[in-house]
Amino acid sequence: MIEIKGLKNIRESFRTKQVRYGGYAVLITIAVIIGLIFLNLVVGQIPLQIDLTDGGLYSLTEQSLQVIDQIDSPVIFYGFWRSGDENIQLMEVINLYLNRSRNIRLEVLDPERNPNRVLRYDRENQGIPYGTLVVEGARGFRVIRPMDMYDFFQNQRGGQSLSGLSMERRITSALLFVAHGHTPIIYEITGHLQFTLAELGMQDMVERENFELRSINLVQSDIPADASSLILNSPRMDLTRAEADKLLDYLERGGRLLVMADYRMGELPMLNEVLASYGMRFDYGYLIENNNTYTAGTPVFVMPELLEHDITNPFIEQRLPLLLPLSMGVSETGARRRTVEIKPLFSSSRNSFLRTNIDDENFTQISSDITGPIILGMTAVDPNWIDPNNPSVPQTRIVAIGNASFLEFAQINPGNIDLFMNSITWLEDRPEALTVRSKSMYLLPLSVNTLQIIIFGILFVIVIPIGFFVYGLVIWLKRRHL
Numbered sequence: 001m002i003e004i005k006g007l008k009n010i011r012e013s014f015r016t017k018q019v020r021y022g023g024y025a026v027l028i029t030i031a032v033i034i035g036l037i038f039l040n041l042v043v044g045q046i047p048l049q050i051d052l053t054d055g056g057l058y059s060l061t062e063q064s065l066q067v068i069d070q071i072d073s074p075v076i077f078y079g080f081w082r083s084g085d086e087n088i089q090l091m092e093v094i095n096l097y098l099n100r101s102r103n104i105r106l107e108v109l110d111p112e113r114n115p116n117r118v119l120r121y122d123r124e125n126q127g128i129p130y131g132t133l134v135v136e137g138a139r140g141f142r143v144i145r146p147m148d149m150y151d152f153f154q155n156q157r158g159g160q161s162l163s164g165l166s167m168e169r170r171i172t173s174a175l176l177f178v179a180h181g182h183t184p185i186i187y188e189i190t191g192h193l194q195f196t197l198a199e200l201g202m203q204d205m206v207e208r209e210n211f212e213l214r215s216i217n218l219v220q221s222d223i224p225a226d227a228s229s230l231i232l233n234s235p236r237m238d239l240t241r242a243e244a245d246k247l248l249d250y251l252e253r254g255g256r257l258l259v260m261a262d263y264r265m266g267e268l269p270m271l272n273e274v275l276a277s278y279g280m281r282f283d284y285g286y287l288i289e290n291n292n293t294y295t296a297g298t299p300v301f302v303m304p305e306l307l308e309h310d311i312t313n314p315f316i317e318q319r320l321p322l323l324l325p326l327s328m329g330v331s332e333t334g335a336r337r338r339t340v341e342i343k344p345l346f347s348s349s350r351n352s353f354l355r356t357n358i359d360d361e362n363f364t365q366i367s368s369d370i371t372g373p374i375i376l377g378m379t380a381v382d383p384n385w386i387d388p389n390n391p392s393v394p395q396t397r398i399v400a401i402g403n404a405s406f407l408e409f410a411q412i413n414p415g416n417i418d419l420f421m422n423s424i425t426w427l428e429d430r431p432e433a434l435t436v437r438s439k440s441m442y443l444l445p446l447s448v449n450t451l452q453i454i455i456f457g458i459l460f461v462i463v464i465p466i467g468f469f470v471y472g473l474v475i476w477l478k479r480r481h482l
Contacts, residue, residue, distance in 0.1 A: 071103050079107070137178025194235050202407060218243040244274050262327070285356040287302055289351070312422075320415040329376065407420060
């Protein structure tokens with residue numbers, strides 16, 4: 001039999017190590033591809049979703065889940081839109097609620113075909129815009145308009161830019177109302193030449209969180225019995241003796257107080273007397289921060305270090321900054337009751353100082369300045385414990401923030417609104433609302449210090465390239481001996 005020489009060479013080539021190893025590699029590659037295709041088909045049939053977004057845009061917080069699990073009566077979500085024209089983002093959030101509880105269901109209503117329903121929910125004659133969601137339960141309903149589902153901030157061109165999703169925040173707040181039907185009443189103390197919360201655009205925000213906001217002049221009136229908490233915002237005059245006495249009496253009975261003040265009102269002897277009863281005081285002056293990591297372009301616009309507290313923990317978890325311009329210090333007094341517990345909220349760096357001589361506009365530290373770090377916000381509770389066997393004993397709560405301008409910058413930095421709302425909800429002892437805040441949709445610039453720059457430089461310029469070189473060298477040496 002005549003053997004073809006070329007064919008023999010081909011058969012011999014299949015017996016070499018190179019061809020055998022290459023064949024094994026091809027078979028393994030084909031097996032891996034088939035396995036991935038099969039795995040993809042199997043995973044596609046599993047109704048499992050994982051939210052990998054930085055702010056958890058498409059998942060519910062633990063607090064929302066707790067609120068949902070406590071609903072024991074029917075709740076209906078009415079969507080005022082045509083079927084097929086719904087907001088995709090809103091439907092993804094609504095489905096999270098529907099999948100969690102059998103007591104919640106969704107009903108879509110076309111506004112043009114259901115005018116009577118529109119009139120029923122439009123009690124303030126503001127209209128029910130297309131895309132509105134109404135949450136209704138046994139104790140009432142809440143209307144969530146399309147613009148209420150998003151947060152916006154003022155951009156450099158004077159327009160508004162989308163900064164966050166408020167859908168979960170609004171829906172969970174509405175569920176709390178329809179489940180409990182109680183609206184705490186907050187009184188804003190007026191008569192001190194300040195901008196009111198309504199003028200700062202905060203009244204609507206407060207009412208959306210199931211609070212009713214009213215005003216009171218303590219010179220003319222006593223504190224009403226239905227006052228759930230009090231707010232003193234940006235006063236330009238100190239308290240009178242009569243006002244201080246009324247506040248002290250209110251706090252002694254378990255009252256709640258939020259104070260936001262800055263150096264522009266001058267010394268605060270009467271207000272400090274009220275706070276001193278609970279171990280705190282405002283330190284007159286304004287902060288100058290010389291660590292660029294804690295500033296926003298200028299030493300008096302501070303982005304403070306957040307300290308662990310129920311109010312600030314959501315900011316720490318979501319890496320949201322605060323912007324506090326021209327902040328005043330808050331410090332502990334030398335003596336306080338043993339039952340009082342004080343906790344700081346945020347502070348400046350060690351490179352900062354408190355300028356007490358406000359006539360000196362130089363940013364260089366002088367002898368009269370107070371060296372940092374400076375505490376810029378503080379809370380006090382009395383008593384610092386709650387007896388479960390005697391729940392009738394009220395707990396006084398106070399939030400003192402050495403800044404009254406941060407609400408004016410809320411459009412620039414949306415986190416400032418959350419600081420205000422978290423302070424109120426903490427005063428009201430509503431932990432479920434502390435972390436159900438808007439989901440941020442903007443990216444913050446990366447801030448690194450000198451040490452981090454050196455470490456990242458060595459890692460990416462030296463360590464990783466050498467690692468790839470060594471790995472490639474090892475592979476080349478192995479293949480050379482095949």
